[in-house]
Every structure is written in C-alpha cells, then in structure tokens.
Amino acid sequence: DGGITQSPKYLFRKEGQNVTLSCEQNLNHDAMYWYRQDPGQGLRLIYYSQIVNDFQKGDIAEGYSVSREKKESFPLTVTSAQKNPTAFYLCASSSGAVSHQETQYFGPGTRLLVL
Amino acid sequence: QKEVEQDPGPLSVPEGAIVSLNCTYSNSAFQYFMWYRQYSRKGPELLMYTYSSGNKEDGRFTAQVDKSSKYISLFIRDSQPSDSATYLCAMSASYGGSQGNLIFGKGTKLSVKP
Numbered sequence: 581d582g583g584i585t586q587s588p589k590y591l592f593r594k595e596g597q598n599v600t601l602s603c604e605q606n607l608n609h610d611a612m613y614w615y616r617q618d619p620g621q622g623l624r625l626i627y628y629s630q631i632v633n634d635f636q637k638g639d640i641a642e643g644y645s646v647s648r649e650k651k652e653s654f655p656l657t658v659t660s661a662q663k664n665p666t667a668f669y670l671c672a673s674s675s676g677a678v679s680h681q682e683t684q685y686f687g688p689g690t691r692l693l694v695l
Numbered sequence: 696q697k698e699v700e701q702d703p704g705p706l707s708v709p710e711g712a713i714v715s716l717n718c719t720y721s722n723s724a725f726q727y728f729m730w731y732r733q734y735s736r737k738g739p740e741l742l743m744y745t746y747s748s749g750n751k752e753d754g755r756f757t758a759q760v761d762k763s764s765k766y767i768s769l770f771i772r773d774s775q776p777s778d779s780a781t782y783l784c785a786m787s788a789s790y791g792g793s794q795g796n797l798i799f800g801k802g803t804k805l806s807v808k809p
Binding site for chain 1: 783
C-alpha cells in the first residue's frame with residue numbers, strides 16, 4: 581500500500597536529550613513537510629523540503645533540525661534547545677507537481693512527551 | 696487579524712442532521728481550498744479540494760467557496776456518528792500547497808450523537 585509512515589507512535593524525551601522522529605513515504609513524492617500540532621493551535625510548519633538535499637525553515641524551526649538524504653525519508657530531530665517539545669508531530673508529503681490537483685497528504689503522527 | 700479563522704466548537708448534532716462548518720480568511724490571494732478530517736490521535740486525511748470559487752460535491756459532502764466574501768464552507772448531509780472528528784480547513788495562494796505555504800485553520804471538533 582502506498583502511504584506515509586511515521587515512527588514511533590509515542591516517544592518519550594528526557595531533559596537535555598535529542599530525539600529523532602522518522603518519516604518515510606513510498607508515494608514517489610518530491611516534497612515533504614513537518615508540522616507540529618498543539619491543542620487549540622492548529623498545525624504549524626516546522627520544516628519543509630521540496631527536493632533531496634534541500635530544505636527550508638518553516639514558522640517554528642527553532643530547536644529542530646532535519647535532513648533529506650533520500651527522496652523517501654525526512655527525519656526530524658527535536659534538540660535539547662526545544663524547551664517545550666510536548667506535541668503531536670505530523671509528517672506530510674506532496675508530489676510537487678505544477679498542478680491544480682496538488683495537495684499534501686499526512687502520516688499518522690508521533691506523539692512526543694517529556695519525562 | 697489571523698489569516699484563517701475557524702470556530703473550534705465543539706459542535707454537537709444528532710444523527711441525520713445537516714452539518715455546516717466554516718472558515719473565513721483575509722488573504723485575497725488564496726485560491727486553493729481544502730478540508731481535512733482528523734480523527735482523535737490520527738493524522739489528517741484529505742476530504743475535499745477546491746480550486747477557486749464554486750461548489751464541489753462528493754457523496755454526502757459539499758464544499759463551497761465564496762471568494763468575494765472570503766468564506767468557505769463544508770456541508771455534511773445525513774451526518775453519521777462516524778463523522779465525529781475534527782475538521783480542518785486549509786488554503787494556499789500557490790498551486791496546491793507545495794513550497795510550505797499551506798495555511799490551516801485551528802479545526803472544528805464535531806460530535807454526531809446516535
């Protein structure tokens with residue numbers, strides 16, 4: 581089945597620890613995105629990548645880092661600099677085509693909790 | 696003024712009711728409009744996609760866009776308990792939300808009671 585997978589489903593972070601969230605897609609999409617969702621806040625864009633080996637900061641990139649070494653994979657690292665990391669993290673992808681039908685499709689999410 | 700405004704609800708309706716969900720926006724450049732459905736602790740799934748103004752129908756769901764009023768709506772006919780979820784509107788000025796410029800509303804939580 582084609583789709584987006586995120587792992588783990590739940591992740592616990594200790595004080596001062598860096599943690600990495602996985603996102604993989606087999607949709608052959610060029611563009612990938614990371615969002616953070618907090619209660620009552622909606623979705624906020626952390627980072628996005630339109631092509632391999634290139635990525636751009638979103639609205640709330642501070643305390644996060646990403647890499648895009650493969651088309652299928654876009655891991656997100658939550659660093660110790662992110663002081664309030666507890667949230668639901670969503671990965672998305674889109675084909676990147678110049679088309680009126682282009683839009684983003686989401687993975688199932690990772691819930692990050694701080695111990 | 697926020698770019699996209701959406702009443703968070705919660706909205707509670709009896710089974711079989713017609714549901715109306717709405718978003719207003721301020722950026723007149725938006726021309727791509729989407730509705731996502733998100734069940735609790737799951738990722739959003741694309742429900743409806745509309746380019747520019749007009750109506751689009753898909754089964755029990757109808758999406759309307761009124762660009763003159765900067766107002767979009769999602770109607771659900773014959774609502775079912777399985778429709779209970781949070782509904783997010785999203786919009787973009789450039790084609791389909793690539794380049795990281797998809798703007799989301801905060802979502803409206805809907806509960807359909809049997």
